[in-house]
Amino acid sequence: MRAGLAGVAAAAAALGLAELAAVFAGARSAPLVAVGGVVVDHVPAGVKDFAIAAFGTHDKTALLTGTAILLGLYAFGVGVLAVRRWALAVAGIALFGAVGAAAAWTRPGAGAGAPVPALAGAVLAGFVLRHLVRLTPYSRSDEPADGESRRRFLKQVGIVGAVAAGGGLAGRWLTARGAATAARSELTLPAASGPRPAVPAGAQVNGAVPYVTPNEDFYRIDTALITPQVDPATWTLRIHGMVRNPITITWADLMKRPMVERYVTLACVSNEVGGDLIGNALWLGTPIKALLDEADPLPGADQVVQRSIDGWTCGTPTAALRDGRDALLAIGMNGEPLPVDHGFPVRMVVPGLYGYVSACKWITGIELTRFSDFDAYWVPRGWSAQGPIKTGSRIDTPRDRTRREPGPVVVAGVAWAQHRGIAKVEVQVDEGPWETAALAPAVSDGTWRQWTHTWDAMPGQHVLRVRATDLDGHPQTSEIADPAPDGATGWHQVTVSVG
Ligand SMILES: Nc1nc2c(c(=O)[nH]1)N[C@H]1C(S)=C(S)[C@@H](COP(=O)(O)O)O[C@H]1N2
Numbered sequence: 375m376r377a378g379l380a381g382v383a384a385a386a387a388a389l390g391l392a393e394l395a396a397v398f399a400g401a402r403s404a405p406l407v408a409v410g411g412v413v414v415d416h417v418p419a420g421v422k423d424f425a426i427a428a429f430g431t432h433d434k435t436a437l438l439t440g441t442a443i444l445l446g447l448y449a450f451g452v453g454v455l456a457v458r459r460w461a462l463a464v465a466g467i468a469l470f471g472a473v474g475a476a477a478a479w480t481r482p483g484a485g486a487g488a489p490v491p492a493l494a495g496a497v498l499a500g501f502v503l504r505h506l507v508r509l510t511p512y513s514r515s516d517e518p519a520d521g522e523s524r525r526r527f528l529k530q531v532g533i534v535g536a537v538a539a540g541g542g543l544a545g546r547w548l549t550a551r552g553a554a555t556a557a558r559s560e561l562t563l564p565a566a567s568g569p570r571p572a573v574p575a576g577a578q579v580n581g582a583v584p585y586v587t588p589n590e591d592f593y594r595i596d597t598a599l600i601t602p603q604v605d606p607a608t609w610t611l612r613i614h615g616m617v618r619n620p621i622t623i624t625w626a627d628l629m630k631r632p633m634v635e636r637y638v639t640l641a642c643v644s645n646e647v648g649g650d651l652i653g654n655a656l657w658l659g660t661p662i663k664a665l666l667d668e669a670d671p672l673p674g675a676d677q678v679v680q681r682s683i684d685g686w687t688c689g690t691p692t693a694a695l696r697d698g699r700d701a702l703l704a705i706g707m708n709g710e711p712l713p714v715d716h717g718f719p720v721r722m723v724v725p726g727l728y729g730y731v732s733a734c735k736w737i738t739g740i741e742l743t744r745f746s747d748f749d750a751y752w753v754p755r756g757w758s759a760q761g762p763i764k765t766g767s768r769i770d771t772p773r774d775r776t777r778r779e780p781g782p783v784v785v786a787g788v789a790w791a792q793h794r795g796i797a798k799v800e801v802q803v804d805e806g807p808w809e810t811a812a813l814a815p816a817v818s819d820g821t822w823r824q825w826t827h828t829w830d831a832m833p834g835q836h837v838l839r840v841r842a843t844d845l846d847g848h849p850q851t852s853e854i855a856d857p858a859p860d861g862a863t864g865w866h867q868v869t870v871s872v873g
């Protein structure tokens with residue numbers, strides 16, 4: 375038991391030191407984060423869907439916790455080995471260091487120092503384990519020790535644990551407030567060259583979510599275990615590949631370009647029917663079409679591969695970025711610089727396409743290529759290369775499994791069909807006729823629309839359903855489909871007790 379504890383304490387010391395070293399070697403070189411990143415990139419699609427479904431936007435915390443628990447078990451085993459055969463324990467620690475270093479070394483964008491945190495941690499783990507094991511009274515048998523030596527041992531384990539936790543937390547804190555956070559707080563956004571689109575008072579109905587999603591409530595989905603810290607001062611964007619005129623722009627170049635403000639509703643392909651992985655924001659950015667026109671794509675370049683600083687990629691139809699829709703290289707979100715979690719300093723926003731094929735955060739590269747020549751990040755993982763947003767609608771009020779008094783009840787929510795626009799929303803009570811809801815004004819065809827309907831509720835249990843029809847005349851399908859491979863379908867419904 376004590377030997378196992380010694381192993382866990384040694385591992386904690388290793389992680390603590392590694393977190394501190396990662397402040398200098400790069401946040402993604404910390405072994406837990408690096409190994410977690412490899413896991414994220416390699417787990418089967420089904421497991422990842424499960425993780426998002428089960429943990430939602432806490433999927434990363436769940437993964438890091440799981441990794442830490444596995445490491446704890448491993449370290450316990452190494453500790454037990456240490457009192458029997460020291461050489462095996464050394465091998466165990468070396469393996470831990472090697473796996474961490476290899477993971478960090480192979481992460482996209484890893485610097486030369488990337489393996490250092492894991493290796494330094496492993497060396498420290500060796501010393502700590504050696505020291506603690508010497509404090510255990512046995513070397514071969516698990517004899518119970520006397521109280522005095524036991525207290526001394528536990529005290530030392532406690533000290534190692536506290537120092538490790540302190541070092542680890544300090545390291546995390548220092549990496550979190552990296553260059554990007556400082557630069558962001560000093561940045562003033564340029565003014566838009568045109569007027570801000572107006573949101574009519576009626577766009578917001580009672581009982582629906584806020585028409586504009588506040589930044590702190592905006593859903594966040596990405597594969598980054600540590601948010602990339604990109605300093606605008608060193609940021610560049612390269613437009614290359616199948617173009618006549620490759621371009622590289624800096625932040626200063628970007629600031630000279632015309633900026634516009636547009637409301638666009640982003641949606642995640644992983645959003646379940648009735649889910650909240652969808653949000654609407656006012657984006658400030660420069661139209662990507664003009665930049666692409668300058669780069670002058672070659673005929674046949676039907677795919678634009680957007681690349682993030684952390685290596686993530688997405689593939690967007692070139693046509694969608696040049697057909698005149700509000701596709702922006704965005705720097706502002708709801709009047710602020712992009713939050714670091716949402717892609718600071720620059721991301722793409724494209725109305726009508728799910729985020730995984732269009733909305734690259736921390737973007738640093740745009741490569742013109744062909745769909746037949748390159749699969750972006752999610753495609754080999756089982757998701758469709760093409761991801762137009764499917765027409766959808768959601769009931770925000772009443773909530774599922776709530777109670778209402780008999781009489782008039784407000785039913786309200788949102789509906790979306792980005793780039794096509796919403797024509798109609800209908801509500802059905804139980805198996806009754808579909809009734810047309812009142813539609814709030816549209817701000818653009820790239821945004822969601824709110825709707826409201828008054829239901830004359832009779833006592834009993836009732837099921838309310840919603841469906842939308844887009845401006846092309848296509849009604850939302852009742853067919854139930856999972857998010858994979860290209861977006862969930864089916865009607866959202868809630869059950870309400872009246873009486
Ligand atoms: N660099 C990077 N950009 C990314 C992703 C990612 O994993 N990495 N995920 C995409 C997905 S799947 C979605 S739905 C949107 C979500 O944007 P948000 O987190 O700002 O809501 O970002 C997209 N951009």
Ligand SMILES: [Mo]
Binds near residue numbers: 643729
């Ligand atoms: Mo997504």
